[in-house]
Amino acid sequence: MKFSRKAEAQWQGTGKEGKGHISTDSKVMVDVPYSFGTRFEGEQKGTNPEELLGAAHAGCYTMQLSFLLNEEGFTATKLHTNAKVHFEDGEITTVDLDLTGEVPEISADKFEEIANKAKEVCPVSKLFKAKVNLTSKLK
Structure with a gap:
């Protein structure tokens, strides 16, 4: 594609x-x-590049994870990812992905394995040279 x-x-x-x-x-x-x-300065009326990168990363990662879950025979009831983009001294240094998922009939270990694979193959994750951290929870 x-x-x-x-x-x-x-x-x-x-x-x-x-x-x-x-x-x-x-x-x-x-x-x-x-x-x-x-x-x-944290003004609320408007956006910024880091916020937009966070939104793009959260959206791309969550969709990638859904595809990988499907490949393994699972369908998520709900996936929710927050992306926090850290900017320091003129550079994006880290992205924290915080994932919560509801996936019937999957073990916590399998969920974490697939979640980490999604982090590695997500096109937006690949775009960043910054360190990308992931925290995941299965409900």
């Missing part, structure tokens, strides 16, 4: 005082604001 997806960002002004907008071709995000404040 081969495809491309597009997103765009626009920016006006300096790095600290300027402001920008991010949009996706799917129109799920249209002119969503981002700024120095939303990225580095």
